[in-house]
Amino acid sequence: MAAKRSLLLLVVLVVVVEAAAGGGAVEFAYNGFGTAGLSLDGMATVTPAGLLLLTNDTNMSKGHAFHREPVRFRRAGAGGMVPSFSTTFVFAIVSEFLDLSTSGFALLVSPTTDLATAMPQQYLGMFNGTSNGDARNHVFAVELDTVRNPEFADINNNHVGVDVNSLNSSAAAPAGYFDDATAAFRDLSLISRDPMQLWLDYDAATTEVTVAVAPARQPRPQAPLISTKVNLSTVITDTAYVGFSSASSIVLVKHYVVGWSFRLGGGAAQPLDYDTLPKLPRIGPRPRSKALTVALPIATTAAVLAAVAIGFVLLRRRRRYAELREDWEVEFGPHRFAYKDLYDATDGFETKHLLGAGGFGRVYKGVLPGSRTEVAVKKVSHESRQGMKEFVAEVVSIGRLRHRNLVRLLGYCRRKGELLLVYDCMPNGSLDKHLHVHDDEDTPVLDWARRLHVIRGVAAGLLYMHEDWEKVVIHRDIKASNVLLDGEMNGRLGDFGLARLYDHGSDPQTTHVVGTMGYLSPELVRTGKATTLSDVFAFGAFLLEVACGRRPIEEENADAAGDRFVLADWVLGHWRKGSITGAVDARLGSEYEPTEAGLVLRLGLACLHPSPAVRPSMRQVTQYLDGSAPLPELPATYVTCDMFAGMEKYQALFDSWSVRRSTGDMSIATMSDISLSCGR
Template sequence: MMKLMTFFLLSFSFQLSAVLCAGDGFQFAFPGLAGANLTLDGNASVTRDGLLVLTTLKTNLKGHAFYPTPLQFRRSPGGKVRSFSSAFVFAIVSDYTDFSAHGMAFVVCPSPESFSSALPAGYLALLNVQNNGNATNHLLAVELDTTQNTDFQDIDANHVGIDINSLHSLQSHTAGYYPDHGDGDSGGFENLTLFSRDAMQVWVSYEGAGAGQINVTLAPIGAPKPEKPLLSAAYDLSTVLTDQAYIGFSSSTGGINSRHYVLGWSFAMDEGGPAPAIDIARLPKLPRFGPKPRSKVLEIVLPIATAAIIITVGTVVALLVLRRLRYAQVLEDWEVEFGPHRFSYKDLYHATKGFKNKQLLGAGGFGKVYKGVLRKSKLEVAVKKISHESRQGMKEFIAEVVSIGRLRNRNLVQLLGYCRRKGELLLVYEFMPNGSLDKYLHLGEDMPVLLDWPKRFHVIRGVASGLLYIHDKWEKVVIHRDIKASNVLLDSEMNGRLGDFGLSRLYDHGTDPQTTHVVGTMGYLAPELIRTGKASTLTDVFAFGAFLLEITCGKRPVNDGLQGDYEMLVDWVLENLHKGSLTETVDARLEGDYDADENEGFDSYAMSYPSSTGISVGTISDISGGR
C-alpha cells in the first residue's frame, strides 16, 4: 500500500512539474529529474531522489540525457527558429580542488544518435575529430568547460562558451556573473569556479525575432538571475537547427575522476514565456564529499581521551613516533603556497608499496622511477626519486616545477606535483602504460614489438608538437634540456609524449635564459651548450635532431666503436651521405618498409643539427603538422 501511495505522489508531482501550455507554447519544470523519463546513454543515470548523474568516478567517460521527445523548433518547414529559453542547476565535483576534466554542456541537436561516435575528454562527448566544425551537425551547445584545450583555442580552464557545430566557441568568457545591486545597475564581474563542488544555475535564452540573439547567464544557487548576461551573441539559429530537435545534456571526463550533476531543469518555447523558475527548496541534495564534520561533544572529549591515552600508553606512542619517522619529509614555510601541487611522502610511499623493486619502472643517471597508484583517487602515477642537496635555489626550483605542472598538451606527460624528503626530491608524473620509446628501439630480444615506420612517424610528429608547444605556444618558454628516446613515453594508444621535465627551466618570452650549468645526455648536447653552458630553445632543437637520427636509424647517438672507442651516429650518417648511401643508415629492422620522402626529409632536417642555430621553429612546426 505504501509503495502504491509513493508511486501516486511521484506521478502527481511530475504532472504538476511538466506542463503543456495552451496554443503552440510549451514548457516544463523539473525540480529533480526522478519523474522526467529522460532518455539516457553512456554513463548517465538518475538517482532515486532525482539527481541526474552524467558521469561518475571513472576516467574517459561519456554521458548523455535528453528530453524523451523531439520539440518543434519551427512553426513551418523552412521557417525561422522559434524563441526558447531554458534554466538548469548543475554541479561539477573533481577529486582535486585546483583542477578538473573535462566538462558538460546543454545541447540542442537533431537526435540522441548524433553523439554515438562522439569522443570523451576535450570533445565533451559532442563531436569527434572528423565532424568537428561540420555544418551538417546542426548543433547548438552551451559548454561548461574545466580544461583549457589548445586544440580548440580555449581561453582558460574555467569558462563558459557558446558552440555552433564546433568546439571552437563562437563566444566564451571566464566563468562568473554580474550581481545586481537592487537599483537596476549590474555590479562588477565576480568569478565563479565551475568545479567548486557547489551548485550553480544557468539560464540560456534565444530570441528568434529579427537577426536572432543568444544569451547565457550564470549565478550561484539561490541568487536571482542577473540582468546582465555573461555571454550575448547575435546569431540566427534558423541556419543551424533542424525543424524538430532534441534538448538535453552531454558530459565527459578525461584523465581525472570528475562527476557532473544536474539537479533541476526547466524549459519554455514561444508563448510558454521564459523558462519557469526552478524551486530551489525541492532540489535533490548533492552527495557529501570529504569526511563528516565532527560533533561538538567529540571536539571536547577527544583531547581529554587523547591526553589520557598518551599518559597511560607512552610505550605505544613511542612506537608510533618511530613509525612516523618512516614518512618524515622536508616542509618549509615558503612551500605552503604550493600546497595543491605537493604530495605527502606517506601517500607516495603507500602508492609505490614502499618503493619496492617490484614497482621499479627504470633507472638512470638522475634517479629511479617507480609505478604507483594513489590510494584516494586510484590514479596511476610514475614517481621519480632524484637526489638533491639543500641549497639556496630550492625555492625557485620548486616554483618552476609547479609552473611546469600547469602545462596542458596531449603530447606532454603531465607533471602532477612534487615531494621533498631529506636528501631526495620526488617528482610525480602521469603514468604511461607502454613505457619509454627507448626500449622499443634498443632492447633487442626484450623489445616488446617492432615499431614500423608509420608508428615512428606518428611518434616524431607528437614529440615535435609537444616541443613546439613548450617553446612557442605556452605563456612562458620552457627549455626541456634532456630530449632523448628514453624521455619519450608512449601512452595506451602508442602516442608519443615528451616527459621528464625534472631538468627543465622556463623564462618569459622575449628574454634570455640565465642557465649556466650544463646538464643533459652525451650525444644530444649542442656544441654551443658545452662551450658556453647556456641552454636555449635551439639546444633543445639540436637534441631533437639527434632524436630524429636515433629513431630513423635505430641506433643511439653515441655507440661503442670496433676498436673500443666511441662512434658518433651523426659522423656515421654523414659518411654514408657523402658516399651516396644514405638509405643504408635507415634501421635495417624496417626491411625497407618506410616512406622514402618522409625519411629523406627527416634526415635532411637532422643533418642540419650539428649547427643548431641554422634550424628554425618553423621546421619543428612543419614536422608536428605532418608536412
C-alpha cells in the same frame, strides 16, 4: 500533501506537447532527477537524493546524460528553420581542491547519444583529436570549462564558451555576471563548490545565442555574459538529443546538475523551483554540536591515555612515512602528495613495480589508494636544501602544463634526501623500448605511420612549451627514452624541466652541461646555457633516431680505426650521395612513405645545424611536418658538428660530473673550455 511534496522533490514536471500538424512546443522541467528516466552512460548516474552526477572519482573517464526522448527541432511549415528555444539549469562543480580542477562539462545538442569515440579530459567527452572541428558533428554546446587548453585557444581556466562542432569556442567569456544595480562585473569561480545557474536562449529570428550565469537563487542578470550570432539551422539536425557531457581526470572532481528546464518553440523555459531542488551533499567537516562540546574534554583525556599506550607503535609508523615539510610549502599544498600514499601505491617501492632507472632516478608504477589512479613515481636524490623552494615552485608551475603530447607532472613529495615526482602513467612505456628492439625480443618493429605520428606529437608538445604556454619552458633532454607512449600509442614528452634540479643550489659562476651525449648542441656544451634552439638541436637528433632506428652515437659500432658511429654523419653521407632514404631503418623494408621519410631525415639535419641561428624554430618544424610550408633545401656546403673533437677531455669531465652528481656533490667542473669542431 507530504507525499505530493516528496514527489516534487524528485521531479516536478515532465511535459511534452506536440501539435497534430507536425510539430509544436516541446517542454520539460526537472526539479530533481529521481524519476526522470534520463538516458545515461559512462560515469553519469542519478544519486538517491535525485541529483544528476555526471562524473565521480574515476580517473580519465566521461559521462553523458540526455533527455530520454529526442527533440524534433524542425517543424512542418517552418521553412526548415530551427525555432527559438530556451533552457536553464542549476549546477555545481565540486573539486578535491579549491584552486584546482580537471576538465569541465557542457550542455549540448547532439544528433546522437552514442559518443563512444569521444575522448575525456580536454575534449569534455564530446569529441576526439580527429572529430574536433568536423562540421559533420552537428553538435551545439555551451561549455563550462575549468582548464585552459591552448590548443583550443581557451581564454583562461575559468570560462564559459559557445561551441559549434568544436571545442574552439566561437564565443567565450570569463565566468561571471553583470550586477543589475551597478553594472559591475562580478567574477564567479566555477569550482567554488557553490550552486550556480546558467540560462541559454536562442532567437531564431535574429539567430542570436545569449548565455547568462549567476549564483543559484539569484535572478537572471539583465545583461548577458555572452551574446553571439550562430545560425543553428545550419548546425542542428531535424531531430536531436539535448543533455550534458562531462569528463574527468587525475584531479578528483564531481559535476552535479541539480535541476533542468527546457522549452522549444518560443518563450522562456519554465523557472526552476528552488524549494524543491535536491540538496547538494555536505562538503567539509560537520559543525560541532553542543553534546560534542561537552564530551570533547572527556574524549580528549581518553585519547591521550590511548596515545601513551600505543605511542611506541605510532612512532615507528611515523618514522616509516616521515616527510620533509617546511613553512614555505603551505602554498603548494594542493600539489603535494602524502608519502604514505605513494609508499602504499608502489607496495613500498617494490622492485617488481620498477619501470626504469636513469640519470635522474628510479621510476616506479603505482596505483593511488582511493582514486585507483595509475601513476608513475620518480625518486630523485637531492641532499642539498639550497634552492629547493625555487625548484618546487618550478615543479608546481610546470605541473600546470596541459597538452596532449606532454606527460603531466601531477605533484611532488619530499622525504629526507629524496624528492618524489608524480606523473601520469603511460601504459606503453618509452619510445626507446619500441624503437631499439633486439632480435630476441617479442616486441614488433614500430611501423612508419606510428613513428611519424609520434614525431608530430612530440613536435607539437615542444611548440607548446617553447611558444604557446604562458612561459617559455626548455626541455633540455629530448631523446627517445624521454618520449612515452600512452594507451593509444600517442607520443608524450616527459621529464621536462627535471634537469633544472641540478642548477639550483649551485655556484652561479659554474657552468653545467646537463643532457645526453649525441643530443647536446655545440653551443650548449661550450657555454652550458640551454635555449629553445638547443632543444631544436636535440629534436633533430631525435628525428634521425626515430627514422633510422639507430642511436645518435653508437660505441659498439665503431669502425676499424676505432671511431664511434655518429648517426648524423652517416645520414649526411647518404644525402650527399642523393639517396637519403637509404638511411631509413632497414627493418621497415619498403613499408614506409619515401617522401615522408626524406622530409624527416632532411629536417633532422636542418635542426642539427652547428649554428643556432640557422636552425628552424619549433613552429617552423611543425609547419614542415604538416606540409603547410616547404622545407628549404640544405646547402651543398652543409656540415655537421663533430662531437668527438677533443672528446677525451670532454668525457673525463662528463664522467666526473656523473660521479659527483650521484654522490650529491653539485660543484661540477666548468665545461666552457671544451672545444668542438665541425667537419663534413
